[in-house]
Amino acid sequence: MLIQPTRSTPKNLSQALILIVEDEHEIAAILEAYLERSGLRTVHAPDGHSALTLHQSLKPDLILLDIQLPGMDGWQVLNEIRHKSDTPTIMLTALDQDVDKLMGLRIGADDYIVKPFNPAEVVARVQAVLRRTRVQTVDTRQVIRVGDFQIDLESHEACVFKDGQAITLDITLTEFKLLECMMRTPNRAFSRGELLEACLPEGDSLERTVDSHISKLRKKIEQLGIEGVPTSVRGIGYRFGNRS
Template sequence: MDNALVLIIEDESEIAEILETYFVREGFRTIMAGDGTIGLAHHHRLKPDLIILDVKLPGQDGYEVLAAVRRRGDTPVIMVTALAEDLDKLQALRIGADDYVVKPFNPLEVVARARAVLRRTMGRSSRQLIRIGPLTVDPDAYVASVDQPGGRSILELTRTEFRLLAYMAVSANRVFERSELVDACLPEGEALERTVDSHVSNLRRKLAAAGADGLLSGVRGVGYRLADRDG
């Protein structure tokens, strides 16, 4: 995490400079962009470790920039915006934001959230595929698939669904409490235990549709387990 490069895409220069000052003070490198087009060019050329992204930008707005970043890969993104409505937060998280901070904010909080996101995303050190029955999880490529008689079915998962799947796959057969899954896999702005149930429900549905029904199961009063049904 030391010396990580943070791309700040923010059109209000005063806010951008405040964020830059606090990130540099905490040991980060920074690059700034005043609009989405320049921000995407910096992202493509410099490969930052984290993006701080405003929603209301000239030209391409933050949601469009976020979608473009997600098409390219899994660079962590924290949205920073004056929009405080739940629908705005949900849209950002649905597209693939790792966290969401509402203006006015404490710059130290933004840095703290950045560290938390980087710990979560840079901490993925496994270079091996994880296999549980017909399921294969590639943590580095962010790909999960299910073996079928006619070939492989790639699972279309959200970032949070993939985090949950990969986290449980590392310790297959173990029962995970909801609180542990919240701390390990959910963005800070989404950290409610009942939210885990919604994500897991969607994940179970997608596994079942791909032919892996029964791999992910609930344990009443505790949480969830990912295990080979035939193992």
């Protein structure tokens, strides 16, 4: 039986995606339960190779990485990740010698937790690292994530997370700009005029043009089984609206 964690995730950290790299399924399940009860999302990789694949495709906000993995160990996984990104990483291991901790920190680990551990403490450490790194991570990667939606401002790609998988949205540049504008302040209702000025190219001067682009964007999102995004706000315009 799992004990309900007493700490809750701060609102600005909710919906962060945590990649758990752990070959012991019971430990992974406990971590998943505690993290998800704290408002975080999780995905599990049982070995190093699948961890690298998931890291590349899902771009998690933080990695909980076991060291003693089958095949490729945690040191090798972290080394590979650090060649490509600065995703915050917390090492989980039964190795408690100072030399092991120093090795992890030298390679680029952000924290180090020794087994056996208190799952509630792991959640607290995850939240602390996320708070410390979230601003610089967003600035560096230029990624905006709200609910199940994520947009990458560098690659101009938008995706939706369903069942732990990232599904790319096939949208136009204008549709991407509309998503970006609304996702930056997802609770705000934007008038058609505001969206027209911020997102549409010169020459598209009619407010009904916004309705057309929103309708096409909404239909593409509905194909993934998500209704009402963006949300219509009567008498005003539109709001992003995804709060899952």
